[in-house]
Structure formats: structure tokens, C-alpha cells
Amino acid sequence: MSSQEAVRHFHPRARDALNNPRIRQNFRRAMDGLMQKRATALQDHDTEALRDLGAAIRQRALSQLPDLLEQLEANCTRNGIQVHWAQDGDQACQIITDICQQQGARSVIKGKSMVSEEMELNHHLAEVGITALESDLGEYIVQLAEETPSHIIMPAIHKNTEEISELLHDKTGTQRSQDVDYLTASARAQMRQAFQRADVGLSGANFAIAETGTLCLVENEGNGRMSTTVPPCHIAVTGIEKVVQHLADVPPLLSLLTRSATGQHITTYLNMITGPRKAEEQDGPQAVHLVLVDNGRSDIYQDDQLLDTLRCIRCGACMNHCPVYTRVGGHTYGTTYPGPIGKILMPHLLGLEDTRDLPSASSLCGACGEVCPVRIPIPELLVRLRREAVDGDSSRPSVVRGHGVKRHWTEVGVWRAWAWLNSHPRCYRAALRLVMALRFLSPRRLGGWTRYRKAPRPAARSLHQHLLQRNRSSS
Amino acid sequence: MSQEARARILHHLRQRTDRALSVPTSNFRVMTPDTPTREQMLERFERCLTSVHGEVIHTPAAQWTDALRDLLQARQLKRLLLPARHAVGVEARAALADTEVEPMTYDRPIEDWQSELFEKVEVSLTSTEGGIAETGSLILWPDADQPRLMSLVPPIHIAVLDADRLYPTFQEAMQREHWATRMPTNVLLISGPSKTADIEQTLAYGVHGPRELIVLVRHP
Ligand code: SF4
Numbered sequence: 241m242s243s244q245e246a247v248r249h250f251h252p253r254a255r256d257a258l259n260n261p262r263i264r265q266n267f268r269r270a271m272d273g274l275m276q277k278r279a280t281a282l283q284d285h286d287t288e289a290l291r292d293l294g295a296a297i298r299q300r301a302l303s304q305l306p307d308l309l310e311q312l313e314a315n316c317t318r319n320g321i322q323v324h325w326a327q328d329g330d331q332a333c334q335i336i337t338d339i340c341q342q343q344g345a346r347s348v349i350k351g352k353s354m355v356s357e358e359m360e361l362n363h364h365l366a367e368v369g370i371t372a373l374e375s376d377l378g379e380y381i382v383q384l385a386e387e388t389p390s391h392i393i394m395p396a397i398h399k400n401t402e403e404i405s406e407l408l409h410d411k412t413g414t415q416r417s418q419d420v421d422y423l424t425a426s427a428r429a430q431m432r433q434a435f436q437r438a439d440v441g442l443s444g445a446n447f448a449i450a451e452t453g454t455l456c457l458v459e460n461e462g463n464g465r466m467s468t469t470v471p472p473c474h475i476a477v478t479g480i481e482k483v484v485q486h487l488a489d490v491p492p493l494l495s496l497l498t499r500s501a502t503g504q505h506i507t508t509y510l511n512m513i514t515g516p517r518k519a520e521e522q523d524g525p526q527a528v529h530l531v532l533v534d535n536g537r538s539d540i541y542q543d544d545q546l547l548d549t550l551r552c553i554r555c556g557a558c559m560n561h562c563p564v565y566t567r568v569g570g571h572t573y574g575t576t577y578p579g580p581i582g583k584i585l586m587p588h589l590l591g592l593e594d595t596r597d598l599p600s601a602s603s604l605c606g607a608c609g610e611v612c613p614v615r616i617p618i619p620e621l622l623v624r625l626r627r628e629a630v631d632g633d634s635s636r637p638s639v640v641r642g643h644g645v646k647r648h649w650t651e652v653g654v655w656r657a658w659a660w661l662n663s664h665p666r667c668y669r670a671a672l673r674l675v676m677a678l679r680f681l682s683p684r685r686l687g688g689w690t691r692y693r694k695a696p697r698p699a700a701r702s703l704h705q706h707l708l709q710r711n712r713s714s715s
Numbered sequence: 716m717s718q719e720a721r722a723r724i725l726h727h728l729r730q731r732t733d734r735a736l737s738v739p740t741s742n743f744r745v746m747t748p749d750t751p752t753r754e755q756m757l758e759r760f761e762r763c764l765t766s767v768h769g770e771v772i773h774t775p776a777a778q779w780t781d782a783l784r785d786l787l788q789a790r791q792l793k794r795l796l797l798p799a800r801h802a803v804g805v806e807a808r809a810a811l812a813d814t815e816v817e818p819m820t821y822d823r824p825i826e827d828w829q830s831e832l833f834e835k836v837e838v839s840l841t842s843t844e845g846g847i848a849e850t851g852s853l854i855l856w857p858d859a860d861q862p863r864l865m866s867l868v869p870p871i872h873i874a875v876l877d878a879d880r881l882y883p884t885f886q887e888a889m890q891r892e893h894w895a896t897r898m899p900t901n902v903l904l905i906s907g908p909s910k911t912a913d914i915e916q917t918l919a920y921g922v923h924g925p926r927e928l929i930v931l932v933r934h935p
Contacts, residue, residue: 266915273916289745296741303736306728325721335717377922378913394913401915424911424919431923436829452898462867462909462924469863469901470825480724487895491886492746502912505763506850506885509924510904518900522862523825534724542732639732 247574247590250597257568263398267569270397274560277503278611285499294496295615297489298551301450305541308450308483309532315453319515321528329359332533336361336442336475339529340370343473345439351457351464352376353444354392354554355477355533358576358589361442372442373434375463377427384411390570392577393501393556398569431463441467441525445478446553447493448530451486455530457511458497460504465511474513474525480532481550493553496613500557536588542639545624549584551614556581558608558618564601573598580608584621592629592642599625672702746886756848756881757932763851767907768920769928776933779875780810783840783931786873793817796832796869797840800860803875807840821862832864838871845880846930847888852906853930854888856899863901872925874905878934 257263301308313323326332332355340348348365350356350372362372362383374383378395382388385407389395396404401418408414414426443464447456455476457464468474484490498504517524540546559565559579570578575586575595583598599622608618628638629646638644661668679698686695751759761771774782787795795811796819798804808818819836841861844854853874857863866872882888885904889895894902909924920926 270916286745289742293741293743293745296739299739300741303738306725309725309728324717325724326717327720327723331720375923376913377911381913394916396913397916399915401917404914420914420917420919423914424922428922432833436833452895454898460909461911461922463922465863465867465903466923469867470829472826487889487898488743488886489741491884491889492743494885504767506852506904506906508767508905508907508909510852512898512902513900514898514902515900520859521900522821522823522859523864524862524900532724534720534727538724538727541728544733544736547733547736 247586247594248597250572250574250601253572253574254568254601257572262400263569264567266398266400267566270394271560271566274502278500278557278560279503281499281503281505285495290492290496291613291615293492294553294613295551297484297493298553298614301484301489302481302541302547302550304485305480305483308485309480311450312448312453312483313532315450316530317453319453321453321455321515321530324529324531326531326533326535328535329533330364332359332477332531332535333361333364335531336477337364337368337370339473339475340365340440341368343439343527345370345473347434347438348372348440348442349434349438349467349471350374350376350379351441351443351467352379352395352459353442353477354389354576355444355479355535356442357389358535359533361477373431373438375431375434375467376459377424377461377463380427380431381407384408388571388576390578391556391559392554392581398571431466435466435470438467438471440473440475441469441471442475442477443468445476445482445530446497447490448478448483449485449487449490450483452514454487454512454514456490456494457513458494458507458509459511460508462509465509468511468513469524472525473527473529474516475529475531476513477531477533479537480534481537481552497553497555500555500611500613536641539639539641540588546588546621546639548616549588549621551616552581552585553614554581555613557611557613561607561611563603563605563607573601580618580622581616584616584618584625587625587628587640587642592625592640592645594642596629596642596645599623599629672704676700676702743886746884748883751848751883753878753881756883757878759848760846760851760881761932763849764907764928764930765851767851768910769851769907769930771930771932773932773934776877776935779931779933780806783807783873784810784814784816786929786931787811787816787838788814790871792838792871794819794835794837795840796821796836796838796865798842798860801842803840803842804860821860821865825862825864832868836869838873839865839869840873840875841866843874843876843880844892845882845888846876847883847885847904848881849884850904850906852885852904855903855905857901857903858899863903866903866905867924870921870925871927871929872905872908873929873931875931875933878932 324335365372374380381396390398409416445455446458516528565579575582587595628640628643794817799820908920908928910920911922
């Protein structure tokens with residue numbers, strides 16, 4: 241089964257997750273903590289004004305996207321950063337593989353990059369004999385467990401200390417321990433060797449600044465700084481939507497990002513890279529590459545409403561506050577990006593055929609839209625994608641791949657008949673009488689509806705008849 | 716391949732199905748709070764930095780090397796990596812000459828002494844370009860004299876900050892100092908020791924970078 245097909249089976253996975261008390265406990269505890277921290281961190285701020293600003297900055301960047309991408313490229317090139325473009329994940333993997341092979345690289349050390357997860361880079365590198373080691377502690381744990389991240393900020397959040405201790409013991413021979421400091425220190429020791437040996441460092445980028453040709457990396461651990469400073473070659477890979485116009489646009493977005501994500505005023509490190517090592521400098525990579533990946537983003541860009549999806553700064557607040565995500569966990573979605581942002585982004589990346597259940601895996605409670613730091617109207621986008629899934633082209637040609645996949649001829653037929661009946665009164669009344677007379681024949685099972693509810697039964701007398709009688713008796 | 720992809724992507728973006736987008740205005744007022752006094756900034760800086768496990772030591776500017784010497788002595792730190800040309804390094808070297816501290820210099824490319832840097836150095840000393848009160852952050856512009864890894868690889872990082880180089884916010888620091896026109900290879904904001912919460916939300920320090928960050932605040 242390909243990983244894309246695997247995405248489809250949302251419902252069986254959701255049932256399994258709901259029946260797994262450990263998963264539910266791990267997520268509940270973590271999400272409660274994160275919600276609390278975010279609320280505290282935003283207390284001393286005019287949150288709403290800051291969100292307005294965040295949304296405006298991202299929208300401004302998107303409104304000039306092609307120009308800013310060209311400006312970014314020109315400034316990066318001037319600074320000595322080599323810029324590459326990829327239309328999809330495979331192209332991006334090929335570009336990265338080529339750079340690695342030119343370097344004669346055998347090993348790549350990776351800082352956190354969701355885009356590299358999106359294109360399954362590790363897998364591609366392994367095929368040509370290059371090992372990729374994740375250096376973010378959470379990603380490292382997930383890699384050892386041969387799993388995928390279950391959260392975009394905290395990849396190993398689905399595991400508790402005991403499970404991690406057991407995993408590290410099995411795979412790396414550390415002692416079993418509940419002592420988080422000990423576990424962290426042993427991972428540090430192993431990673432320090434790896435940083436020194438690696439031929440290439442790979443990272444994502446939180447923001448790419450067009451005005452100066454600068455890449456910004458936001459992190460707490462320092463593994464991002466290591467990956468982008470120690471190896472002789474650094475490759476940054478990022479989506480084309482990550483560009484911002486000015487350097488001055490960074491502080492508000494950074495402030496929103498860290499507060500929304502983990503409730504920090506700022507992360508331990510903000511690492512701004514504006515070029516490779518200069519002749520007189522003693523460290524930093526000799527070569528820096530930037531790979532700009534489209535992978536469906538320019539399709540989203542075509543539509544005014546869907547465009548809002550591209551404002552995302554990947555803070556994860558929407559998943560932290562999502563009652564569905566908290567209960568089913570990140571792996572249930574089967575996609576690189578889980579939770580609300582995944583539900584509005586993945587249909588574009590993979591097509592609605594494979595992601596048809598995602599837009600409807602929501603109660604539309606609206607929590608995600610309320611916390612999103614760049615004001616993405618996630619619930620409205622979910623409704624839009626639901627409509628795309630059953631009926632994409634009715635008003636104009638749809639830009640969503642796989643639109644109309646949930647369209648079913650019986651449903652279409654029923655609605656057509658319903659519309660016809662309601663515009664032909666005599667037939668309507670005849671049909672109504674027939675239904676009331678044959679009400680005992682109405683089906684007991686109605687697909688998904690009756691899984692948790694009773695089937696509705698037509699009444700013996702219509703509302704119309706009731707009202708007629710009441711009017712008569714009162715007059 | 717890349718050139719073809721570039722042309723296709725840009726073309727697709729420019730030929731949008733929906734009309735061309737208008738550019739919204741952004742109101743930055745929320746980023747500029749009332750100007751705080753130096754005392755308020757210092758208080759906020761220290762509160763933020765200590766809340767994330769950073770340490771702050773105040774010292775009169777004239778006696779800052781005494782504070783450094785006491786600090787190194789108290790912790791019995793010997794192998795100290797420090798700048799060769801920057802005043803911070805020059806003054807510290809002079810003041811530590813008669814102690815047991817073994818000064819080390821980052822005067823070769825990393826390739827030539829990588830394992831020594833990773834395994835031998837116990838503590839590093841760097842200057843800073845200033846600090847940010849709002850978030851308790853240090854601003855570093857690494858250069859040939861104080862390379863990027865100096866503030867990352869050694870397990871303890873001591874940074875020197877002048878009290879009159881505190882800016883209220885990140886925004887103000889970059890605007891007042893015109894960063895946009897002169898970005899160097901690398902700019903860093905450092906706000907505390909390296910940390911992770913990846914194991915069940917439990918904080919652990921020193922995961923990849925320093926486990927301790929000590930800031931010597933010099934008062935004029
Ligand atoms: S959609 Fe909004 S809340 Fe969710 S990750 Fe993106 S920016 Fe954060």
C-alpha cells in the first residue's frame with residue numbers, strides 16, 4: 241500500500257486511536273499544557289492587533305509572491321546562496337540528491353524540516369545510499385521508532401517517557417530510565433559525533449526574507465544551528481509561500497509563532513543566515529543552497545478563498561486546540577501535516593481522492609480559526625473543501641485536484657427528484673400521502689446516520705395537516 | 716530542470732485564475748510599546764532571561780574582569796575559548812594571565828581543530844551587539860574573531876552585555892541599527908541555554924548547545 245493510499249483509511253484509524261487509552265492520555269495531557277502556555281504568553285499583548293498585523297504581513301507577501309520570490313533569488317544569489325526551484329517533491333529530492341552526490345556526501349544531518357517530511361526525503365536519500373540522521377530530539381526519537389511525526393512542532397508527543405526510554409534502550413543501548421536529563425544527555429552524546437562526521441547539513445526555513453536574501457530558523461535545541469554551521473555544505477528546503485518582504489516583518493511573525501506554538505516569548509535561538517562562510521571567516525558551510533518547493537502551493541494560489549491557506553506559519557496552535565486532534569492524535573490523519581492545518585492543506589498536496597475524509601473530520605467548532613495567529617479562517621475553508629469534494633465545478637472550474645470525488649449518483653438523483661417534487665404541488669401532495677401511508681416500510685438502517693442514531697420515521701400526519709386542523713378548530 | 720521549474724512556477728503564479736491581488740497595509744503600532752526606562756528594561760531583561768534558566772551577573776564596567784575571574788574560579792573552569800582581537804578578549808586575557816585559566820583562541824578554520832573544540836573547550840566568552848529587554852535576548856553578530864560555533868559548542872557560554880546597549884524590542888534593535896542594509900553572514904538571537912521539551916513536555920537543558928548561559932551585565 242503506498243503512503244498516499246494509506247491516507248484514505250481515516251475512519252478505522254480514528255476508531256483504533258479512540259480505543260487506545262495511552263494515546264488519548266498522552267495527547268490530552270500535552271494539549272492541555274500547550275493551550276495553557278499559549279494563553280499565558282499572550283496575556284501581556286494586544287493579541288488581536290498582533291494577529292491583524294501577522295495576517296496583513298503574510299497577505300502582503302502573498303499578494304506579491306512571484307515578485308518577492310524573484311527578489312529573494314536575486315539577493316540570495318548576490319550573497320552567495322545558490323537557489324533551486326522544484327515543482328514537486330520528487331524534483332526537490334532529485335535536486336538535493338544531486339547536490340549531495342556532487343559533494344561526495346555519504347551522510348546528511350537534518351535539522352527540523354516539515355517540507356522534507358512532505359517529500360519523504362530520507363527515503364529518497366536512502367535509495368542512493370546516503371544516510372539521513374534527524375538531529376531534533378523529537379524527530380530523532382520518531383526516526384528511531386521508524387514512525388512519522390505526530391505533531392508539527394513536537395514530533396514525538398504521542399510517546400511518554402517510558403516508551404521513549406524503552407526505545408532508546410532497544411536501539412542505542414542506553415540504560416532504561418525515567419530521568420529525562422539522562423535520556424537527553426545520551427542522545428546529545430551520540431549526536432555530537434554525528435554532527436562532526438556529516439557531509440551535508442539540511443534544514444527548513446521558518447521565514448525567507450526577500451529584501452536581504454536571509455533565511456531564518458527558529459529553534460530551542462541548537463541542533464538547527466549545528467546542522468547549518470558544522471558540515472561543509474548546508475541545504476535549506478522550504479515551500480515557496482515562506483517568503484516575507486522585509487526584515488522588519490520578522491519580529492511580529494516570530495512573536496506570534498513562538499507564543500502560539502509553545503507559549504514562549506521567544507525561542508532559545510533565532511538563527512539568521514545570509515550567506516556561506518566568507519574567506520576570512522573560520523566556520524560555517526562553504527556552500528549554502530536554497531531549494532524552493534511548489535508541490536501544489538501554486539494551485540492553491542489560484543483561488544482567492546483557498547489562498548488564505550498559504551498564510552500559515554506552521555505554529556501548530558490549531559492542532560493544540562482541536563478537540564478532534566486531541567482525541568485521535570496525529571497519526572490518525574495519515575498525512576505529513578495533521579490536525580486542522582493538515583485538513584485544509586493536504587487535499588491540495590495529495591488530491592481529494594486520497595484525502596476525502598479529512599475536511600469532514602471536524603465538528604466545525606471553530607477553535608482553530610480563533611487561535612490561528614495569522615487569522616486563517618480554517619472552518620470556512622473546511623466547508624469549502626467539503627463542497628469541493630462533492631461538487632467542485634458547479635459554479636466555475638475547480639482548482640482542487642480530485643474535486644467531486646464524493647459525488648454519488650444516488651445522492652444527486654435524490655436531490656433532483658426532491659427539487660422537482662417541490663416545484664410540482666400536486667405530485668408533491670400525492671407523494672406525501674404515499675409516504676405517510678407506507679411509513680411502516682421506511683428503512684431501519686441509513687448508512688452512517690444510523691451507526692449512532694435511530695432512523696427517522698415519517699409521521700402519520702404531515703405538519704400541513706396538523707396546522708390546517710388547528711386553524712379550523714380555533715376559528 | 717530547476718530553470719524550467721522556475722519558469723513554470725512563476726508563470727503559474729502570475730497567471731492567477733482569480734484577479735490580481737491588492738496589497739494590504741500593515742499596522743505596526745502594536746510592535747512599539749511606550750518607551751521604557753533603562754531600569755525597566757534591565758528588570759525585564761533579567762526577569763525573562765532567568766525565567767528560562769539563564770543567569771545574570773551585574774558588575775561595574777571597570778571591574779568586569781574581576782567578576783569573570785571569580786566566576787571561573789568558583790566553577791573551576793580552566794579551558795576558556797575567548798576572542799583574540801575584540802576588547803572583551805584582550806581585557807580578559809590580561810586579567811586572567813596570572814590564573815590557572817588556559818586561554819584558547821579560535822584562530823583556525825573549524826576543520827583544523829574540530830575535535831578539540833568539541834571535546835576540550837569547557838567554557839566560551841563572547842561579546843554581544845546588545846540585548847533585547849522584551850524577550851531577554853542577546854544579539855550576536857559572529858565574525859572572524861568570534862565565530863558562530865563559539866556560542867554553541869562549549870557546554871557553558873559567558874556573554875558580556877553593556878547595560879546601555881539594551882533595546883526595548885527586537886523590532887527597535889534592527890531598525891535603529893539599520894540591519895536591513897548590512898546583514899552579515901550570520902546573526903543570532905540567544906535567549907537562554909539550549910533546551911528541549913521533546914520528551915513528554917519535560918524541560919531538559921543543554922541538549923545540543925550550552926547547558927548554561929551566563930550574562931555579565933556591565934554597568935557604566
Ligand atoms: S493554520 Fe494557523 S494555527 Fe494552524 S499551524 Fe498554521 S498558522 Fe498555526
